[in-house]
Amino acid sequence: MEIYQLRTFVTVAQQGHLTQAAELLHLSQPAVTAQIKALEEEVGMPLFERTAGGVNLSRIGQELLPQAQAILEASRELLYRSRSLKGQLAGRAVIGAITTPEMINIGPWVAALIEKYPLLDIQLQHGVTGGVLNRVRKKELDAGFYIGKNPYVNVNTVHLTEMRFRVVAPPSWRERIASMSAKELGKLPWVGISQQSSLHKLTSELWREMNISPKKITEVDHIPCIASLVRAGVGLAIMREDEATAMQHSGDLVLVGDYGKTTDLHFIYSADREGDPIIEALLTELAAMWKH
Incomplete structure (x- = not known):
């Protein structure tokens, strides 16, 4: 019984699907299947029950899963302990950044x-929040920043702060939107x-609450572009409240009612990297940077 087999067993159990487990382990599906089969032969009983939608743990699989997880945790602790004994912390950390540097306090933290x-080699890779989460889940990134709720059990989250977003409009629309209802706002173009x-x-979610389905005049994935497009008169959008308020004071846009x-x-990292x-x-250092 090898550590890599136990790692495959735990990953398949967590994902409930061989293909998804293979993706996370960076293996082919036949390789994952072969490892599970070899482990089942060694145990002498099936660990999973195959279903149309994937796989479920058998009774013996349910019994063995906690022990397998404990063995993997112990092996990680042994590795981390050996590294710490070498002396000063060294290595590489590839971190997924999102939105703007100011929003995530990336400069002071780094x-x-x-x-x-x-001796720590820090590499920052900018992306959109969903992409960062997926890359952390696949262990292509060591850690990263993420906005919203994390649906994955194999990704740990650390709450940093709560953020408020508001609906904004081009400054030239100030009079036009002054007394508009939600329904009327839904008929205008949006970014x-x-x-x-x-x-x-x-x-x-905001559109559902306003009961509108606006026409999207364009589509972006970079937050600074939103402010530029709104300022230029392209359409309505949502922006972080503090940034929107500052831009309203400078005359670059207007806040639309109380809609927001x-x-x-969050800061996210693979659960396997705990410790x-x-x-x-x-x-x-993150805790020191974000303490309130």
């Missing part, structure tokens, strides 16, 4: 990490948001 851990962006879901939505900003010295270092 500066603090570099000062405290000079659409890419499905990979957290603002897509947030905007969709609230969501959460990893590099992840712990990231979390420690």
Whole structure:
């Protein structure tokens, strides 16, 4: 019985599907199937029951899963402990950044990490929030920032702050929208948001609450583009409240009534990295940066 077989067993159990488990493990489906089969032969009983939609744990599989998870956790702790004994923290951390640098406080955080851990190689890769979550889930990123609710059990989340978003309009529309109802606002053009962006879901939820289905005049996946398009008169959109308020004071846009939505900003990392010295270092400096 090998560690890699136990890792495959636990991943299949968590995903309930061989193909999805293979994707996370960076293996082919036949390889995953072969590892499960070899483990079942060694145990002498089936670990899974095959269904039309995937696989479910058998009774013996349910009994063995907690022990398999404990063995994997112990092996990770042994690895992390051995690394910490080498001395000063060193290694690479590839981190997914989203939205704007100011929104996630990326500059001060990285500066603090570099000062405290000079041997830590920090690499930032910008993306949309859905893409960052998926890449952390697949372990293509060590960690990242994410807006919204995390649906994956194999990705840990650390709550950073609550953010309020408001509906904004071009400054030239101030008089036009002054007394408009939600229904009338729904007949105006809106800036659409890419499905990979957290603002897509947030905007969709807001439209449902307003009972509207506006025409999307264009679609973007980069938040700074939203402000530029609204300022230019393209259409309505949602923006972070503090940024929108500042732009309203400068005359670059106008807030539309009290329409808006609230969501959460999280820091995410693979559950398998719990206790990893590099992840712990990231979390420690993050907590200091976001303390209230």
